[in-house]
Amino acid sequence: MEDKLSLDFEALSLGDEYADEYKLTPEMARDYADGIADRNPWYLEHSPFGGPVANPMLIVAQHARLFKTRYTTAGNVHTRHETQFLNPARIGKVIKVYGTLVDKYLKRGHEYLVMECRSVDEDGIEICRDRRTIIIRYAKRPE
Amino acid sequence: MPLVAEDLAVGQEMTPTVKQMTLERMGRPLISGSNPIHYDPAFARNAGLPAPIATGVMSSAFLSEMLTTAFGVDWLRSGSMDVKFIRPIYAGDTVTARGRVTAKNATSTGIRIALEIWCETQRGEPVTVGTADVVVH
Numbered sequence: 371m372e373d374k375l376s377l378d379f380e381a382l383s384l385g386d387e388y389a390d391e392y393k394l395t396p397e398m399a400r401d402y403a404d405g406i407a408d409r410n411p412w413y414l415e416h417s418p419f420g421g422p423v424a425n426p427m428l429i430v431a432q433h434a435r436l437f438k439t440r441y442t443t444a445g446n447v448h449t450r451h452e453t454q455f456l457n458p459a460r461i462g463k464v465i466k467v468y469g470t471l472v473d474k475y476l477k478r479g480h481e482y483l484v485m486e487c488r489s490v491d492e493d494g495i496e497i498c499r500d501r502r503t504i505i506i507r508y509a510k511r512p513e
Numbered sequence: 514m515p516l517v518a519e520d521l522a523v524g525q526e527m528t529p530t531v532k533q534m535t536l537e538r539m540g541r542p543l544i545s546g547s548n549p550i551h552y553d554p555a556f557a558r559n560a561g562l563p564a565p566i567a568t569g570v571m572s573s574a575f576l577s578e579m580l581t582t583a584f585g586v587d588w589l590r591s592g593s594m595d596v597k598f599i600r601p602i603y604a605g606d607t608v609t610a611r612g613r614v615t616a617k618n619a620t621s622t623g624i625r626i627a628l629e630i631w632c633e634t635q636r637g638e639p640v641t642v643g644t645a646d647v648v649v650h
Contacts, residue, residue: 425574
């Protein structure tokens with residue numbers, strides 16, 4: 371079923387760009403609320419913004435989908451994120467996600483990648499920016 | 514009810530958020546990204562881990578929940594966080610998100626609050642550590 375490439379540290383180039391999009395549905399909002407046990411009505415019913423909005427971390431979590439547009443990501447481990455929230459994302463909107471690979475390095479036998487991401491809704495409203503660091507496949511590479 | 518910036522003092526702690534970790538929650542596709550290291554015991558063992566580990570952004574979500582409770586709409590409009598996942602979180606763990614005000618400064622757009630934030634488990638170990646920043650209007 372999985373016919374994507376494995377992430378290959380050596381083959382990845384700084385500056386590589388990734389993009390994806392998804393519709394922010396009420397079902398996603400409910401599933402995420404149940405998953406992290408945060409059932410704030412802002413995310414499910416109504417909010418001070420005039421309708422339900424996404425939990426901001428739901429949007430950040432979707433940045434992980436960028437590498438998945440090309441590669442299998444099984445075994446990757448997220449180690450850091452630097453995130454700036456700019457606007458709430460309204461439920462029902464299509465969210466476009468963009469990312470650029472900005473760094474890669476070896477540390478203590480692990481292969482690290484750093485991607486700068488941003489999410490923008492279908493009306494061009496920027497939702498958040500994020501710089502995320504991951505380890506490719508947690509198992510250390512051979513000496 | 515969000516906190517009032519004028520009433521906040523440096524050193525003040527946020528009301529903690531406490532969560533119980535379960536494999537079912539850790540493994541939901543929307544949360545795990547369908548990455549088996551977060552829900553498959555055999556896969557985790559092959560990667561050198563004793564058990565599946567929660568995705569780090571689950572703990573970030575607990576921190577964000579604490580900060581949303583504290584700062585309301587301002588957190589969603591102007592919050593920022595820089596966090597590192599320094600130890601694994603396993604199913605069965607109790608995770609507590611905490612925060613402490615480290616600075617408070619007036620700016621042209623509001624009062625900027627800086628915080629030290631972290632999550633710890635029932636073992637008393639920090640598992641996620643970092644900083645946050647929000648402009649409160």
